Every structure is written in structure tokens, then in C-alpha cells.
Amino acid sequence: MFAKVLIANRGEIALRILRACRTLGIEAVVAYSEADRESLPVQLADEAICIGPADARRSYLSAPAVISAAVVTGCDAIHPGYGFLSEDEGFAEVVRAHDLTFIGPPPGVLERFASKEGTRRLMATHGLPTIPGSGMLRDDLHAMEEADRIGYPVLIKPSAGGGGKGMRMVRSRRELESAIKVCRSEAKAAFGDDSLYLERWLEDNRHVEVQVAVDRYGRGVHLGDRDCSVQRRHQKILEESPTPALSDAARGDLAERAVRAAVGAGYENVGTLEFLVDAEGHAWFIEINCRIQVEHPVTEVLTGIDMVATQIRIAAGEPLGFSQADVTFRGHAIELRINAEDPEHDFRPSAGLIERYLVPGGPGIRMDSHIYAGYEVPPYYDSLLGKLIVWGPDRASAIARAKSALDELLIEGVVTNVSIHQAILSSEPFLEGRMTTSLLDRVGSAAFLAAAARA
């Protein structure tokens, strides 16, 4: 096991990793930018080291700064969290070259799954159905030909990265022509890689993902599924488990196929296989996320397994230590991403001083957050203030607890998206378990808010 870990991230995930290190008896050093000097993980860390200015390119995204910080503080591993350098195989390789361990899949594994388009093909050979799509697009003409072959509407997707950047759904050749340029430049700006591919667009799809954990010795388990269909512009805002989209038998089957394919394809460490489930209930593999995910607590409260600790142990070369039979799922869990953004004004981000902050409590309530009263939310990074995770013995009671917890949650000083969560939790499509990834955008967040206000 590691003696000392550098946490190369910020916000709630830096704190979450710090807590995992504490329980494992590992010393933790938090690497931070100048803008995060007063943040909670920095204050609670065993040791903290400033690695650069607010600009993430010179701090959290700077491989030399992060690795130098790990070297001078005597760390033996680096936890990249999510986002930033978490899935960068080049970074993982340099980390290893400095005799440090990258907490995540080994560099070679990251490389194997680096291209989304390549991963689609690889996983198809391991028995996962993939959505009809193109190979890597050579040029605009190739894109047109492929789109004609697949049939409109199609989704333009960057082969690198995630988070909805560089992604567009187009319904015609004309839309494709203009959108492809935008996608290319967005992908280039966000990931430094403008390679794109196409996928057939599934109307009314649901986003269901399977969490897997595979140790270095090829032993893997699945830790169930998560439904992330509640999205706004390809950004997940609420996740739940188990998915209401599939029957217990179908969920179990999907999870088993996912872990079999992950092990077969040589995946290592914790990872998430993402699927789109169409209106007929068919699940199509879309991509694998080689990192700890924002929504991992949903799985933790359902299984009782510490995902971050599991990730660290696997990276340290420890065997998984439990089998599929040991993994049990209890009740229903929902995670609400509390963002500093204003639903009344097109979700524009809000930054500033948190004047008051009261955390909800009671049975089945967990809040993962790095904020506190007096904390200044910096304007430089994503707007995630924290995650409210609720558990209930069944979906209805989890929803009831979520509503009650949201009522208790008090954040003053910045505008939050709490109102959209309240609206979703009271909306018919959600209550009936039939949210699809495009519903919020198609109906409009404003309509959800208005409906909730009338109720």
C-alpha cells in the first residue's frame, strides 16, 4: 500500500479522496491552485502544496507541476480525481516514469481505451452491442457519406474526452456540414484532439451505466448500474440506482455482460461502462470511463463498498478481496448535483462568498461537499458545489427523502440549481421513471420549473 498520496484535484472530489486516504491510513498531500488556497480539502489535508495559478492549464492540468509536487513532497502515488488529468494516458506514463503510481488504470490500459471509437470496436469483439456508427472521420466528405449510410439523425462525437463538449446531434446533411466544424474546434480546444466519429442518434434514449472493478489479476466484479438520464445539454445533473428503465433480470444481465467484456478486454481498476437504452429496452454500449466518477456515491450507498478506497487498493496491486457473491444491493439511491448556477437565467454560473450553509441530515442522507460558510466560490472552475446523496429502502422513499433534504439544504450567497432538482423530483416523467436524456432540453427546464410552481 502507498505511504503518501498526492491529490491532484480540487473541490468535493479532493475531499472525498482525502477521506479515503484517511481510512486507509495513507498520508495525503493536496495539490492546489492559488484560487483554492482557502478550500476545505486544502485546510483539512495532512499537507498541502500550491502548484500554480488559478488557470488550470498551469496548475491542475500541468503534468510537470503535479508530478514535481508529488516528487518534492515524497509521495509515492498520485490520485487525479475526475476531469483534469484523470484519463490522460500521457500523464499516467510520465507519472510512472518518475517511479510514482497513477491511481487509476495503468498507462497501457488507459491507452487501449483512449479512443472512444477504438473502444467501441474493442468492446464489440467482447460481446457488447454498439450503436451503428462510423469509424474515425477522415474529412467532411467522409462524414457525409457515413451519415447517409447510418441514417439521420446522427450524433457527432469527439473520440477524445467527454462531458458533452464537441458533441452535436444533427438531423440533416446541411446541419451536419455546419455542426462538424463547430465540433471539431470544440474538441480541439477541450481535448487537443479534433478527431470525430458518428453514431446513430437514438431518440428517447436513457443513459444507464455499469460500475465495474477489476484487479491486476483479472478478477472483476460489477457493482450494479446507475441511471443518469436526467441531463441538461449532455451534463448529468441527477443520478439514481437501480435504473427504473430495466427489469431486475435485464439489469443483472447487462451488468454481467459489462464486467465480462471489461475483464475480457483487459480493463483494470474501477471503471464505468456507459450504455444507451432505447425505447425497446435494448442497451447499446457507448463508452468506458477510466476514472472514479462524480456519481460513484450512488453505488457506495447501495453496496456499502468504498469506491475510492477500492480504486486506491487496486492501483497499489492488492487483490480485489471480494467476489461478485459478496456484492449485495440494498434499496434505492439518488444523487443530486448541487451546482452554483441559476436555473432562472439559463443556468449561468454563479460565484462568490457562501454566506450561510446548512447541511441536511436524517436517515439515508449524505452530503459530499467542499464548501463552508465563509468560503468564496472561485469563478475559474466547474460549478459543482457538492452532491446530495439520499438512500431509501425503495425508490419512492428515496424520492421523499430527497425532497425533504433539499428543503433543508440552505446555501446563501451564490445561486444554486436546487429549484430544478425540486422540479424534477415532482415531475411526472421522473416519478414514473421515464426520464430520457433529451427530455429536459426538449421540454425545457423552464417548463419543469413552471409545472413545479403550479403544483
Next chain:
Amino acid sequence: MAKLGTTGLGEIEVREGTWKVRLRRPDGSGPWLGAGRRATDRPSRAQPGHEGHGHAPGALEGHRSARNPATSHSSNGSGPSPAAGRPDPAPARPDAPAEARRPAGDPHRAVATSPAVGIFQPHAPAGPGSRVRAGDRIGLVDMLGVGQEVVAPADGVVTGILVEAGDAVEYGQELVVLELMTRTSAG
């Protein structure tokens, strides 16, 4: 503990999206590979940041000061002391005068800060007592074998170097204190 400096690679190219950098290890046992050398060996984290931030929760201050080795080595043992129980190869040195680290508001002083996280090396010709001009190189911070220049923020005379050669420093850490010269006297 990581065995630092045992990496077999002398040089590696990092591609980071839009940029590319060649990382080179300094040859031999460069000072940055000194066993047991830790960031916490530095005199202090920058303290001035706390003042004027009355909103920092008091309960957290204990943790913060626990990271200050000056505190954790000498007085309270409440906080985790990363260096505890391990021999410190660096000889103890007197702490730099506290006021030298807090020149904020002093119109006669300026402080050069670290441009990177790495290992500090002073620039010999810019030792205490030397006159420097704004922009002059007064030190170097070695970040994984790539030197980042520490430059004089103003015209002045070097009056103090706050860290020792070979010390680990963080980004923005105060390194060299200058007594300012007026424009006329500098000319």
C-alpha cells in the same frame, strides 16, 4: 516511501493536448533527488494569506498550523507531522525572521516569489548585498529538471534569501527579499 531518483528515464516527452514538453532529469543525484527532502522542510507556508480572511473557520486553523513544520516540530503534537520519526538529513537552520516573510505593506521591500513547484537554487551573483535590477535572474526553481527563473520584481538590494539552496518550494512561495532602491539611486 517512494524511492526518489530511481527512475530509469533520463528524458521523456510529455504531450499535453496543445503543448509538448521534454522533461529531463538532472544528471546524477541532483539536489532535487536528495533523500528525505520534503516540501515541509521549508520554513513556512505563506502565512500572509490568512490575514484579512476572518471567515476562515477557527476550527480549521489547527490543521493548517499543524502543517507548518515550525509548529509541528516544536510545540503541539496534535497535527500530523509528516517528518516525525524520520531523520531529517537537512541540518536545522534558524528560521528566517518573521517580518521578512511578511513584507506586505512595506513600501521599502519587495519579495520575489517562486514561479513553480520544485527545488530552489539561488543565483550566486545575486547573493545577499548584491544590487539587482527588475527582471534580473536571482534564482532558479528546478521543476523536474526544467529550470524556471526567479526574477527580481523591482530594482533593489538583496537583503535576504528565505529558503536554502536545494529546498523544495511551492508555487508563489516567497523566496528572496529586496530592499527597494528609488529610481534615482538605482540609475
